[in-house]
Amino acid sequence: MDLAIETRDLTKTYKAKKGKALNVVNQVNLQVEPGEIFGFLGPNGAGKTTTIKILLGIIYQTSGQARVLGKEPTDTDAHRLLSYLPEKPYYYEHMTGLEIMRFYASLFGIKDDAQCRSLLERVNLANDMNRPLSEYSKGMQQRVGLAQSLINDPKLLFLDEPTGGLDPIAHIEIRDLILQFRDEGKTVFISSHELSDVERICDRVAIINKGEVVQQGPLETLLVGGxxxxxxxxxxxxxxxxxxxxxxxxxxxxxxxxxxxxxxxxxxxxxxxxxxxxxxxxxxxxxRKRLEDLFLELVTQDDAAKGRQKRSMLEKSPPDQASIVEAEAAVEEGA
Amino acid sequence: MARAHRGKLYAALAVAVVAAAGINGAVYPLWKKNFAPKTADYSGLSPDQLLFAFAGFRELIAGILWVRADSYFSEGNYDAILPIVRLVTLLDPHQIDVYATGMWHIGYNFTDEGSRSDRRYIPTALALGMEGAKNNDYTYEMFYEVGWMWFHKIDDFYENSVSWMEKANTYDDMIPARRNILNNCYQRNGEVDKALDYAYGLLDKAEKNMKNDREFSARQNRDTIEGNLDNLLVRMSQRGYFAKGAPDRNLGIYDTDNPFDVGFSARVTVVSPKVIVVQGTWGVQPVGTRIRFILRDANFPNALPAGMKWNQGTQVELTPPKDQTFLQDQLFVRNQSFNRKIDMSRDLTMYPFVDDKYLIEFYYNPRSAAIHIQDKFGWSGEGMADKNFLNQEIRPAQRVIYTTLSLTRDQILRRGEWETKVPDAQTKNYRGIKAPSTGSDLITVPGLRGPSSAVEPGDIPQAGGMAGTGEGGG
Amino acid sequence: MNVVLSIAKTTTGEAIRRRVLMVILLIGLVLLVVAPGMEALSARQSTTVLRSLTLGVIQLTSAVIAIVLTVYLIPNEIERRTIYTILSKPVQRWQFLVGKYLGAVAALALMVAMMTATMLIVFSVVGKLTLGSDMVDLAKVPLMFFVQMSLLAAVAVFFSTFVSPIVNFFLSGGVYLLGSVFSSLFEVLSNNKELPAMVQAGARLVHSIVPNFQMFNVQNSAINAGPVIQNEQLYYLGSFGYALVYVMILLIAGILVFDRREV
Missing domain, CATH: 3.30.70 (Alpha-Beta Plaits)
Structure with missing residues (x-):
């Protein structure tokens, strides 16, 4: 069976200021097995969203290869079977929850109204589905997002910071939903810079820092060393x-x-x-070692290593962290 | 997107670009013909006006400006109106009222203290009118206005009023009453047969129209045309017009027989700087003679005998040359003489006297004569003569009275040797004028109908005192 | 096609609720209603002035709406990240772009229709319009404005695939001015034999490349009495065709750019 996600030496280079080239994603190799919850972890600006956008065919890698569900990321056949929940999206506020669902359903050619309703019920929006989104709280919006991402019963879900900015109760709700997805056999690819939630539900994680994967593996093996x-x-x-x-x-x-x-x-x-x-x-x-420890340990080690041999990261001259964050931010804004 | 798909899109793009260019080439002329705003020239507009004009508010801006012009007019601030007229007509070349009013304003309202209008503006007025006609060629109005200016203001070179009125006459929207003017234009242009044909044509139309339209105005119009036609017929027979082409019908006694010598003589004296007195003789007893008097730079550009090249193209020049002098006046004859004082000292801009030499012209053209005088002189002066000054060259196929005198700038300004000596220019035959008498101005002019119709048509010249020899003559 | 229509429908729904567009539209409608008050401007040609003003207001308002509406079409999607939820679905980029454009055009149609209806009602109330053919003739003008604005919207959509909204605002506005206001200027320049050949060629290039917006302006015949319009149907057919083909050019070019665009 194909891997749900596979990348080989995936690299994305942006031109930074003064003609410098900046590898926002640098030779990333990922293997995500079908049916697992995969944590893609790293600090802000590490290249998580850029990697996801490449995997979704929204932007294109500079070099290396990426396969999603065994297909090219730009292949709409792959898109039929996956879904993406971006970080803090704002949906069309004039529409009601149900209308949003119908809209996204129509993009798949799905006309099943009952399905839209049942998904909203599943994310506990049964009573609010006829209210416009402008009246929704952040948590409700995030749940609408989740519901829309389930409209095609995806095999693979990309969740970008799914709990970002949510209150602790919403955290737990979302986390429970993610666990349900695994039970349904879906592959879930979670990117996050927050660890406490993910630590408990990810089967495997990859830790990315400054565009490079510094650790990858099952949670148990990574946590060896208690x-x-x-x-x-x-x-x-x-x-x-x-x-x-x-x-x-x-x-x-x-x-x-x-x-x-x-x-x-x-x-x-x-x-x-x-x-x-x-x-x-x-x-x-x-x-036992906690994921936070591992994360901190790796990122600190990695930063220290990069500090010593910065040339490996940059083709011409060393970047500062700010310019990387800037470049990543620019990518996110679509500039 | 696959490379092959992109290739197809590039191909489609190329095809579409060619198609768009093709359609544009085909449709744009249609648009230009049907919908393009007609505008002469945008060079006179400031950028903001240009922007507004093109942004679709042309007519609005033009309307606002014209209201402002109206207030200037009430204030008598005539100079301020000119730029507005120009601007409005550039912005909205369909403002016929502005064209017509502006043309009239430019042609008539710039006058000196003695109410003589500034003829240097006439080419401008005509240019504006012609531009208006060009921009509004869907209606008779501006053609009519231009024709009217030739007919009434310039009152010479009548072939122009004929051609413009004929053009106006081709439009269906022309007001019936205004169509009658063309009849007069033909007559003044000496095309009497055409005038007659035209009058009959008008009568036919008016009668047909009266059957469809029971309005009073339709009947009134028909009656007017019939009246004009009657008058024309009477005049044509009286003036021997029919007899000319048919000797067998020649009765031998016509008003225009035995051309009458008008005995013209004239003298111009400069009584004080820029003030002249024009005196002279004209042996016609009935009141109504107006002799054209022109004083202009000897080398006035575009000058023609007794006038200038009035039509100088369509370039609307709002400020006529301020260094040229062109005075035109009329000498009104009473008691067979004229005596007029012309004061040019109060109008520095109109009479700058820059040139060294000045030409004075005297001009009388029977075509613009009063009807009762024309009855003797005929349409083209066949019943008029003058021993000294009859001229058949300056106006082809017409017999006019024309002569010139000269003055220098020093003479007019009474400078140098002329400070004490009164400059005096006169025709060789000038012998002085009669002392003005009282009571002799009143003359009974017999009519063709009514109580005085007992007088035989043939008697009219005698009754008008024209048969005698002009006293000033010889 | 369902995908395109879904996106179009959503775009229209959103556009007609955008506050800034509503404000512009409201200003336009208020001007249309008070326009008859300008009658004092001219006695005989009051109808001319009123029509000029009214149609000018409709043109200006719809041009501003067309630009403001379209320059933010795609940037807004990116800012809200909704574009990612859409493009990660089985939606081709061309479908997204075309859907967005059609949605904007539909919104534009609604707004121009509202202004046209207001104009006709106001004219009827103040007695400047007789029912029937006069009404149809007058309504043709805003209809052509709509066609013109659809083309303008395509220009803005094309630019929005590679420039920021503010730049796009001025760029599209500039192209509109070049193609409408200054079109005849460039035409005059390109035919002026006294100018250097380079200037002439440049003017001809501008005149032929920039969409010929002025060709959709038929208000002259509705404002001024004029000669009978010849080949009217051919003109309307041709100008619709021109708009359609030019919109296709802009959309295809936009698709080619947007396809490679990293959002």
Whole structure:
């Protein structure tokens, strides 16, 4: 079976100021499996929206390849099977929720009014579907957006910052909907710079920074590298030296000993050693790595690496972060 | 989009461009013919006026301007009206009223202190009128106006009034009463047969029209035409017109027989700077003689004998040359003499006296004579003579009285040697004029109908005192 | 085709609710209603002046509406990001562009129709119009204005595929002025033998490339009594054809640009 999304060395170059070329997306390789929730993560201006626009055929890559549902991104056959929820869209405000649904349905040649209504019901807009959008709250507008993105029962959904600017309750509603999509077998491609929601629902993520994918993989493997903290009391002072070694971090103070080991190491040996030395185990706590940690860790590392070898990112001279953000912003405004 | 599709679109684009050019080439002339606003020349408009004009508000702007011109007119600020007339007619070349009024205004209203109009404006008035006619060739009005200016204001070179009136007459919308003017134009142009044919034609039409239209005006019009026709017939027979072409019908006694010598003589004196007195003799007893008097730069551009080239094209020149002098006046004859003082000292712009030499012209043309005098002289002066000044050259096929005198600038301005000496130019035959008498101005002019119709037509010249020899003659 | 019509319908619905257009239209309608008050301007030619003013107001208002309406057609879509929701559907770019254009033209038709109706009612009320053929003759003028404005809208749509709205406003307005107001000027220049050949050729180029907007102006015959119009049907047919072909040129060119455009 085809990959839902596949890119190979996808690159998008813009001319920045003074004739400089700027790779907003740089050699991005993505493989999104059918049926998974794929998180496309990165700070603002990292190139997320640009990548999505290329995948939707709205803009064109400078080099590299992109396939969506096994087809060219500009292929309208692919468009029949996918949908896109842009970041903070404003729909035609003079139309009611139902009219908006009918409009988008008509673009697919769908005339089924019941389908429009049921989708609105599904996003909890059953009572508001005959009110004009100008009277909708932001959350309601976002839900209309979601409903319209479901009108063609898509196999692949692109959600660009789907929870941006929404209140916590709306966050949860949207998140639950996304989970339902997975249950229905849809592939969901979420771009986000917020991690707490996505962390819980993404099967796999790619982390993009300054146009380059810095990590990609299943959430579990990316989160490998958690630590275990063993705490004990009444430990003899010489125990500290015995336990040191490898990646262990050992600290002791007035007989209280804390040993911090990578989760790849068995804590039993430490526990045994403490007991043998007459210490009392207080707690053994595994600390799994959170996506935020990973994200921060990677982006910081990456920025530091880029700082050292900026030439890899730019063909002519180093960019500043501002100009990248600017270029990306320009792309979003369609300038 | 696939490359092949783009290629097809480029091809379609090329085809469409060619098609558009083709259609434009075919349709644009149709539009120009039917819908293009007729405008002479936009060069006189400022950019904002131009913009407004083209933006579709031409007629509005023109209307607003014309209201302003009206207020200037009430104030007597005539000079301010000219640019407005020009602007309005450029903006909205369909404002016939503005063309007609402007033409009349330019031709008649610029006068000196003695109410003599500034003839230097006539070519401008004509040009405006001709432009109006060109821009409004769907109606008779401006053709009529131009014809009228030739007929009434210029009152000479009548072939022009004939051709313009004939053109006006081809339009169906011409008011019936105005059609009668062409009859007079033919007569003044010496085309009496045409006048007669035309009068009969008008009568036919009026009678037909009367059957369809029971309005009083239709009957009135018919009666007018019939009256004019009657008069014409009587005059033609009295003046021996019919007899000329048919010797067998010649009764031998016609009004125009034995041409009458008018005995013209004249003298011009400059009594003070730019003030002249014109005196002279004219042996016609009945009142009604007006002799044309012209004083102009000797080398006035476009000058013609007793006038100028009035039609100088369609270029509307609002400011006639301020350094040229052209005075035209009429000498009214009473008691067989004329004596007129002409004061040009108060009109510096009209009479600048820049030129060194000045020509004075005296001109009398029977075609514009009063009817009762024309009855003796005939349409072309066949009943008129003058021992000294009869001229048959300056107006082809006409016998007119024409002579010239000269004055210098110093003489007119009474400068140099003329400061104390009175300049005096006179015809060789000038012998002075009779002292004005009282009571002799009243003369009974017999009519053709009514109580005095007992007088035989043949007696009229005698009754008018024309048979005698002019006293000033010889 | 359904896609094009759907987009057109939505565009029209939106256009007729745009406040700035409503304000322009309202000003136009108010001017039309008060126009008979200008009668004092001229005695004999009051009808001429009234017609000139009224038709001028309709022309100017619809030109401004046509430009303001169309220069924002696509930029607004991009700003609201609705264009992405549409182009990510099975919608071809040409369908989007043509739909937008047709929607704008339909909105324009509605507004010109409103002004025309207002004009006819006002004229009837003040007694400057007799029912029947006079009415039809007068209504032909705004009809041709509509055709003219449809062409103008196509110009603006074409420009909107590659320039910003403000630039487009002046660009389209400029093209309109060149093709209407200054068209005859360029024609005169191109035929003036006294000018350098370069200037003549330049003027001829401008005169032949810029859409011939003035050809749709038939108000002269409705304002002024004039000669009988010859080949009237041929003229109307031809000018409709010209507009249609030129609109196609602009839309195809627009599609070619927009197809490559990254929005």
């Amino acid at each position: 630590r275990i903290e063993v705490t004990a009391n009444q430990c003899p002072d010489d125990l500290v030296e015995k336990l040191r070694g490898g990646e262990r971090i050992v600290s002791a103070h007035l007989g209280r000993l804390i040993v911090d080991i990578p989760d790849s190491e068995e804590p039993n040996a430490i526990v045994d050693a403490i007991r043998a030395a007459g210490g009392t185990i207080v707690s053994v706590i595994p600390r």
